Amino acid sequence: MSTPATSFNEREFVTCQISRLVEDKYIYWVGGGGEPLSSVLLAKRMSAPNLQYLTEDGVVGPEAQVPFDPLMTMISSRANYRALQWGTMNYAADLAHLGYVDYGILATLQVDRYGNVNSTVIGKYDGGEGRRFGGPGGADSIAALAWRTILVTDQQKRKFVDRVDFISSPGFLDGPGARERHGLPPNTGPWRVYTPWAMFGYSGDCQLMLQGIAPYVTVDQVLAEMSFKPTIAPKLEVLEVPTEEELTVLRTQIDVGGQVTDRGRWVELADGKYRFAG
């Protein structure tokens, strides 16, 4: 049974989109907390009870007890509860090197047309002039080594740029063959980019391609919140809204503290159409 929801937050929307991709037959490396972890935890409760995920601390297939205390998404008893195995960081990187990680899921600060990820600096790197962030963390290993990477970012002009200010973690770098030339394993790379408004894939020449949009925005609205014009798929998919069942699980079992929805706009169904509330 599934009932399309009539009121939801755009960040709940993107969490549900990613959650629906997650399947029991794959292994996921989930970066940090936020939407990547929420979407996997939601999938585990909705459709993929036996899915396995790793985090950077080398945990394999935990049955995490949510909610976590602030920042306790790794190396904590609740995050690592009833795992199949407890490892360390080099073990997680080994598994990814070996090819066990089918999908990586990453939230990003800034992303470009080739799916390169910036989590280091907005603005100029040299001289400490730009606004500095924490560094790639585990994202470089995920982006380099997972067979396919799913990126999550905001639909904002300054986050969706032609070329990131600093490549912290690799997308397709500057096009076909570049990853292999720099020592990354073949047949890997970004696969989807999700925002609260849209879903992008990649064309054969490694360029970002708009493939789907949320029913509460237009293509023009999406393009207005990008610094460059992506390729647009010949037939655009209209992405399905969350179901009431998904939202109930997300709100009561996973996002209990409201971290998913503490930012982002609310959407409602009115006169047969989805639109931003208020």
Add this chain to the structure above:
Amino acid sequence: MRILEEGKADYLKVDPDGYRAAVRDNKPHQMVSKLMTHKEAIERFVRDGDYLAYDCNYFQRGPSSLIREIIRQRKKQLWICGKFTYVACALLVESGCADRIDIGFIGFGPWIARAVKEKKVTIYEYSNALMTLRLKAGAMGVPFLPARSFGGTDGFQHSACKIVEDPFTGKPVLLVPAINPDVSIIHVHQADEFGNARVFGTGIAHTECALASRRVIVSAEEIIDTAEFRNDPGRTSIAHFAVDAVVHAPFGAYPGTVQGYYASDPAGVVEAMGAMYMGDFKAYLEKHVYAVASHDEYLAKVVGAEKLAEIRRRETIREGYHS
């Protein structure tokens, strides 16, 4: 081996032969008691100018009490292995203890940003797993290890990594230089007086840190009898000969968690994060470090018995952490 690309950053000198000799000459091969206080361990084993690795971080089974003692003793010019960490790097920079950081991930915040701009601290770029791989190389006694990530990034240019033509496959592969830190500090669940140590649950690189480092300080929640190691040797994470000092540090990870023993203190975590990103870091250091003389005094006067009982009570999960 043909070098295809090279990062430009400085790096800790790679010297596996020197490290072997140091292991032979300086590591305690015989079982000897190494129990000592925080103060004595930091005085004896952390020196100005050292390369310092701490395992985990200030919030997650890290050696928080030893980090506070380093700051209290006003060590200088430390070069920090900044992997998987939020506030500890900022604490060490703002207190004037550190001036170089190899970055995997750190909570940056305005304090480090200002220090970078004023050239008081220099940053080198890696990733978390590349830093643990560097430690693994150090722990294997080899000068470098290959990895298949990080190539093509801008971080590469600001690292000491190289991309070479792999002599076996002919394909490009990235190499990271080994690190043998001058000193590592590691917080564990249990240790004996000789330095045999157990970590339960997941971790970052405690075994690699211990084997790779010239000097190693282990702080432990519990000091247990050596017989317990002999009864269950498969649970030993670190063998005694890698360890130079053992410090009994109950609640040593506070305000962080030690899995299975106590939960984090969310108020303490938020206070430290708040100080780092927007608050008064000097006041934080004064209250949590300088105003007290020891870890025991810190727990008694700043944290309080009630809080400690509460975080123990909140850690309800026991599976995997208690036999």
